Structures are given as structure tokens and as C-alpha cells.
Amino acid sequence: MIADAVIEAHGLTKTYGSAVAVDHISFSVGRGEIFGLLGPNGAGKTTTILMMLGLTEISEGDVRVLGFNPAREPLSVKRRVGYLPDTVGFYDNLTAADNLRYTARLIGFRAMEREKRIAAALDRVGLAEFADKRVDTFSRGMRQRLGLAEIVMKGAQIAILDEPTSGLDPHATAELLGIIRGFKTEGVSVLLSSHLLERVQSVCDRVALFHAGRIALMGSVPDLGRQVLGGGYVVDIEADGVGLPERLALIPGVSGVEKTGIGKLRLHADRDVRPEAAAEVVAMQGRLKYLGVQEPSLEAIYTRYFEAKPEQGAQERTRHAA
Amino acid sequence: MQREGSAFSGLGVVMLKELSDHLTSIRMRVLEWLVVLIALAALYGAIQQIKDTTAEDPFLFLRLFTTSRDPLPSFVSFLSFLVPLMAIGLGFDAVNGEHNRRTLSRILSQPIYRDALLFGKFLAGLVTLAISLIALWLLVVGLGLLLIGIPPGAEEIARSFVFLLVTIVYAGVWLALALLFSVVFRSAATAALITLGLWLLVTFIWPVLSGALAQIFIPPDPRYTALGLQTPATAQLEQILARFSPSTLYAEIVVALLDPTTRALGPIYLSQLQGAVLGAPLPFGESVLIAWPQMVGMIATAIVLFVIGYVIFQRQEVRA
Ligand SMILES: Nc1ncnc2c1ncn2[C@@H]1O[C@H](COP(=O)(O)OP(=O)(O)O)[C@@H](O)[C@H]1O
Ligand SMILES: [Mg+2]
Numbered sequence: 001m002i003a004d005a006v007i008e009a010h011g012l013t014k015t016y017g018s019a020v021a022v023d024h025i026s027f028s029v030g031r032g033e034i035f036g037l038l039g040p041n042g043a044g045k046t047t048t049i050l051m052m053l054g055l056t057e058i059s060e061g062d063v064r065v066l067g068f069n070p071a072r073e074p075l076s077v078k079r080r081v082g083y084l085p086d087t088v089g090f091y092d093n094l095t096a097a098d099n100l101r102y103t104a105r106l107i108g109f110r111a112m113e114r115e116k117r118i119a120a121a122l123d124r125v126g127l128a129e130f131a132d133k134r135v136d137t138f139s140r141g142m143r144q145r146l147g148l149a150e151i152v153m154k155g156a157q158i159a160i161l162d163e164p165t166s167g168l169d170p171h172a173t174a175e176l177l178g179i180i181r182g183f184k185t186e187g188v189s190v191l192l193s194s195h196l197l198e199r200v201q202s203v204c205d206r207v208a209l210f211h212a213g214r215i216a217l218m219g220s221v222p223d224l225g226r227q228v229l230g231g232g233y234v235v236d237i238e239a240d241g242v243g244l245p246e247r248l249a250l251i252p253g254v255s256g257v258e259k260t261g262i263g264k265l266r267l268h269a270d271r272d273v274r275p276e277a278a279a280e281v282v283a284m285q286g287r288l289k290y291l292g293v294q295e296p297s298l299e300a301i302y303t304r305y306f307e308a309k310p311e312q313g314a315q316e317r318t319r320h321a322a
Numbered sequence: 323m324q325r326e327g328s329a330f331s332g333l334g335v336v337m338l339k340e341l342s343d344h345l346t347s348i349r350m351r352v353l354e355w356l357v358v359l360i361a362l363a364a365l366y367g368a369i370q371q372i373k374d375t376t377a378e379d380p381f382l383f384l385r386l387f388t389t390s391r392d393p394l395p396s397f398v399s400f401l402s403f404l405v406p407l408m409a410i411g412l413g414f415d416a417v418n419g420e421h422n423r424r425t426l427s428r429i430l431s432q433p434i435y436r437d438a439l440l441f442g443k444f445l446a447g448l449v450t451l452a453i454s455l456i457a458l459w460l461l462v463v464g465l466g467l468l469l470i471g472i473p474p475g476a477e478e479i480a481r482s483f484v485f486l487l488v489t490i491v492y493a494g495v496w497l498a499l500a501l502l503f504s505v506v507f508r509s510a511a512t513a514a515l516i517t518l519g520l521w522l523l524v525t526f527i528w529p530v531l532s533g534a535l536a537q538i539f540i541p542p543d544p545r546y547t548a549l550g551l552q553t554p555a556t557a558q559l560e561q562i563l564a565r566f567s568p569s570t571l572y573a574e575i576v577v578a579l580l581d582p583t584t585r586a587l588g589p590i591y592l593s594q595l596q597g598a599v600l601g602a603p604l605p606f607g608e609s610v611l612i613a614w615p616q617m618v619g620m621i622a623t624a625i626v627l628f629v630i631g632y633v634i635f636q637r638q639e640v641r642a
Contacts, residue, residue: 055427055431056639078432079433090423103429103432106434
């Protein structure tokens with residue numbers, strides 16, 4: 001468990017009648033960390049989030065958010081946590097600023113502070129010039145950003161984002177992920193959920209891979225990659241030079257060299273061998289055109305993990321693919 | 323389990339927002355104009371009728387509310403018809419609208435309880451209705467003063483004012499019902515249709531139905547039937563059944579308040595008539611007393627409907 005945890009869940013469980021939506025999950029989120037709850041639709045991510053906010057009853061287990069119990073002290077939790085629901089909605093007949101004003105009044109900010117916070121928040125997400133535009137003219141991406149502005153305005157210590165990038169085009173996704181990274185630099189802890197693993201893997205410090213109400217895997221993406229994909233880095237090089245493959249193969253830790261095209265090589269190694277590889281190319285007076293290390297893909301990790309355990313993976317994967 | 327903080331923090335904020343939504347909404351504009359036009363028509367009919375009948379009437383002012391002239395119904399009949407429509411119009415999409423706009427979970431993730439949201443919406447609706455009804459009442463009083471030219475007496479003002487309050491409560495009953503269905507049904511159209519259906523049932527069909535049901539449970543005594551009279555037991559049951567409808571309660575209160583000669587609601591017993599000059603008006607206090615149980619019943623109905631909606635809303639899933 002993490003020393004400075006802002007969210008701690010132990011054996012958290014939610015049942016609907018006889019159906020188990022969330023099944024005894026335990027995890028913790030550290031301060032300033034971006035934590036991803038990832039997994040296919042119906043895996044239990046949203047239910048977990050609603051329990052953390054006290055918006056749905058907890059069937060079993062326990063969760064603490066900033067030390068508060070959301071079932072008993074929902075107001076303390078909700079005062080400190082910002083929530084962006086799956087497909088967030090606003091009052092279409094109001095302007096962006098008026099929507100935030102309503103929330104700010106609900107939170108209890110006084111007029112002066114309210115206006116200051118709203119202006120700063122809209123500016124922060126790049127909506128300053130749309131402050132007085134009605135929300136019904138907003139695109140999906142702008143609504144998501146307005147949702148993030150609400151969290152900024154609130155001054156939340158934790159941002160809980162449910163499927164923040166779903167339905168966004170690549171450009172809007174990149175913008176949104178940029179704002180989320182910004183949260184981290186401001187010391188806001190982020191918990192985000194997504195069913196699109198590769199979309200968000202780049203921003204997450206650690207992820208929990210959900211599967212049918214349970215956490216199947218948890219850790220940082222490179223760790224999970226080593227754990228599930230059998231370890232190993234893949235380094236791609238584009239360079240010329242006679243006998244380069246042979247020399248690269250001699251670098252300690254490299255287990256194989258593969259030709260992937262004209263002047264293109266792929267190294268398999270048990271560590272990041274980019275410095276040594278670059279040195280070899282330079283030593284041969286070759287021209288280095290490209291050098292990169294492949295991040296293990298979460299998609300690959302997820303697929304590989306459940307291939308190894310077909311008895312529980314098969315059904316879920318087909319649902320995911322659909 | 324003790325809940326943290328006040329259940330009503332945020333109540334005022336929700337109420338003010340909903341109120342401003344109502345007052346600026348096109349829906350409310352249309353309803354208001356409808357009510358004003360119809361009220362004017364009814365009032366005009368009543369004044370024509372009053373001018374035609376030259377008989378002395380100590381309660382001329384109250385006749386403004388109750389007199390009708392063919393083909394128009396009286397002001398009161400119009401109102402008893404329109405008030406539920408207005409209330410339903412304001413409430414049918416209160417909660418499911420938030421669901422469908424996907425604003426509910428966002429709002430409920432702010433530091434407020436669900437209590438504040440639901441109660442704030444109810445209060446905003448009630449205040450909106452009250453504002454409209456008070457404006458309408460002032461319109462009637464003002465026009466009456468102008469067109470008949472006789473200022474109303476203190477008692478007439480008191481009676482018509484209590485009538486105004488009762489009408490607001492009546493609106494509250496239908497608002498609470500509309501709010502309840504807006505919690506239960508996710509689709510606003512379904513909620514509106516079902517609330518309207520229930521209103522039709524309770525207002526127009528139930529009075530007939532309660533007569534039929536009473537006759538089934540207590541078949542009329544042929545001795546009374548032969549005389550062309552209602553069997554007392556059957557009539558009594560019919561009345562008990564009819565009073566399950568808030569429309570019946572409202573109609574009874576209105577009769578007691580606006581027609582001072584009303585000595586009792588429902589079948590009149592001999593004891594009530596003893597010592598009374600038939601047709602002599604009752605004092606204001608006694609008229610209120612006659613209708614008191616009905617008033618309490620109506621307030622209770624509104625509260626019960628609201629509480630049912632509240633309980634369902636508390637346990638409802640917020641996700642879309
Ligand atoms: N109100 C409900 N009643 C019954 N089952 C539900 C309800 N809400 C969610 N579920 C079930 O709980 C499971 C988890 O859902 P959810 O948390 O929304 O998944 P995710 O957010 O990961 O897509 C799903 O199988 C879903 O069908
Ligand atoms: Mg979800």
C-alpha cells in the first residue's frame with residue numbers, strides 16, 4: 001500500500017440483487033498520482049467511482065477518500081473531490097459561466113471568489129472566450145473541458161474522471177489529456193476510468209485493469225509489461241552501417257536483433273539499451289536516423305493476460321471487441 | 323446513522339435557479355397567458371350576468387368568482403381545471419429532465435444532499451404557481467372593483483383570500499404528484515402522460531365511479547328509491563370515496579368559502595338545520611371550520627405525495 005494515499009479501498013463490493021458489479025476490490029491512489037481504472041464496458045469502473053463519491057450505497061467493504069468515509073461523510077468528500085461523469089451534461093439554456101456559477105453557489109463560494117475562480121478555471125481549460133456562450137452550441141470536447149473547468153473552479157484535491165475521452169476525436173483527446181497532465185503538476189490526484197486502454201495509458205502513472213468486477217492486474221504500465229509480456233524492451237533503430245546488426249548483438253543485455261526493413265533494426269533486450277546502441281552507431285560512423293524504445297502496450301498486456309486465463313477472459317474480450 | 327451537515331444546504335441556491343428557469347421559460351409564459359385570457363373571459367361573463375340580475379346580494383363580490391354565463395363556466399371552474407395543468411406543466415420533467423440532460427450526477431457530486439435538490443424544485447414550482455395565482459387574484463379584485471364599482475367588504479376579501487391560499491395548496495398537490503412521477507419515470511413524456519391521465523381519472527371519472535362503487539357496496543334501499551331519494555348509507559359511502567380525490571376536496575372547500583350560505587358539505591342532517599334560517603349566510607370563521615377537514619386533507623395529500631417521491635429519489639441510481 002502507498003504511504004501518502006488519498007484514496008484507499010479495501011474489499012469494496014457492490015451487488016445489485018444477485019449480480020455482483022464490483023467484487024471485493026482493493027486499491028489505493030497516492031497523492032499527485034494519475035491512476036487509471038481500465039477495463040471493458042460493464043467491468044465495474046463507474047460503480048466503483050459512484051461508491052467513492054457516496055452516490056451509490058456500498059454493499060460491502062470500505063473506502064476512504066482523503067480519510068473520509070463517503071457513506072457517512074458525503075459532504076466532506078464531495079467538497080474536496082471533483083467529478084466528471086461519463087457523458088457530462090450542462091444546462092443548455094445557460095452560458096458556460098452561468099453553469100459554473102450555479103455549481104459555485106452550490107459549493108458555497110462567495111460572489112467575489114466565485115467570479116475569480118470561474119474566470120481562472122475557464123481560462124485554464126481554454127474556454128475563456130466562450131464564457132458567455134450558451135452551452136447548447138458547445139461540441140462534445142468543449143463540454144468535457146467545461147466539466148474539467150468545474151473541477152478546477154472547485155479547487156478539488158482529487159479529480160475523478162469517468163471515461164473522459166470517450167467520444168472525442170484525437171485532437172480533442174490530446175487536449176484533454178494535456179489538461180489532465182496539468183492537474184498532476186498542480187498536485188491534484190487524478191483517478192480516471194476508460195475502456196480505451198491505449199488512449200490513456202500514456203498519462204497514467206499506475207493502472208488497475210478491471211475484469212468482471214475485479215482488479216485483474218495493477219501497477220505501472222512498464223511493470224505490467226514486464227510481468228505479463230515476459231519482460232524485455234523493444235528498441236527500434238534506423239541507421240546505416242555495414243555489420244551493424246552483429247555489433248549491436250554484442251551489447252550486453254541484447255537477446256536478439258531483427259531486420260524490419262532496409263536499414264531498420266529491432267533489438268530485443270532486457271533493459272533500455274538505447275545509449276549503447278547509439279554509441280555503436282556513432283562508433284561505426286554510421287548515420288542514426290531513428291532510435292526509439294517501444295512502450296509495452298496495455299492492449300497487448302490485457303489480451304495476453306486473458307489469453308493465459310481463457311476461462312475468465314474469453315467472454316469479456318468479445319464484449320470489449322464489440 | 324447521523325448524517326453529516328445540513329440536509330438543506332444548497333436548498334436556496336437550487337430554488338432560485340429553478341425559479342428563474344420557470345419564470346423565464348416559454349412554457350410558463352404560455353400557461354400564464356392562457357390563464358389570464360381565460361380568467362378575463364370568465365370574469366366578463368360573470369360581470370354581464372351580475373349586471374343582468376338586479377337582485378340585492380350582500381356577497382356581490384364573491385359572485386365574481388362563482389357566477390357563470392353560458393357558454394362560459396365560472397372563474398372558479400376554470401381555475402380548478404387550469405391549476406392542475408399548470409402544476410403538472412411545471413413539475414413533470416423536474417427530476418427526469420436532470421437525468422436526461424445528464425446533469426444529475428454532476429450536481430449531486432457537489433456538497434449537497436438530494437433533499438435540497440428535490441425540495442428546492444418543489445418550492446420553486448410552488449412559488450411560481452403562487453406568484454401567478456396571486457397576480458390573477460389581484461387582477462380579479464381590481465377588475466371587479468372597476469367594473470362593478472362596489473368595493474368588497476372585509477369578509478369578502480377574507481373569504482377570497484383564503485380561497486387563494488387553498489388554490490395554492492391545491493396546486494401544490496398536483497405539483498407534488500408531477501414531481502413524484504418525474505422521479506419514477508425516466509421519460510418526461512411518459513411522466514407527463516401518466517400525470518395527466520391520473521388527473522383526468524381523479525377529476526372527471528372518479529366522482530362518477532365513486533357513485534357506482536357505493537351502489538355496489540351498499541345497494542340502495544328501494545324504499546328511498548321509490549321516493550326518488552338517495553339511500554343515506556349509500557350517499558355517505560359515495561362521499562367518502564369521492565373525497566379520495568383532491569379535486570373533490572378542492573370543490574368542497576371552494577363551495578364552503580365562496581358561498582357563505584353553505585351550512586355543511588355533503589348530506590345535510592336535520593340537526594345542522596335546527597335553529598338555522600335557511601339560506602342565511604354563515605360567519606366567515608364557521609365557513610372555514612366547515613371546510614377545515616378538507617383543507618387538512620389536501621395539505622396532507624401534498625405532503626404524502628412529496629414524501630413518497632423523496633423516498634424513491636433517495637434510493638434511486640444517479641447514473642444515466
Ligand atoms: N442499476 C443497476 N442494476 C443492476 N445492475 C447494474 C446497475 N448498474 C450497473 N449494473 C451492472 O454493473 C456492472 C458494472 O457496471 P459499470 O460500473 O457501469 O461498468 P463500467 O463503468 O466499467 O462500464 C455491469 O454489469 C452493469 O450491468
Ligand atoms: Mg462506465
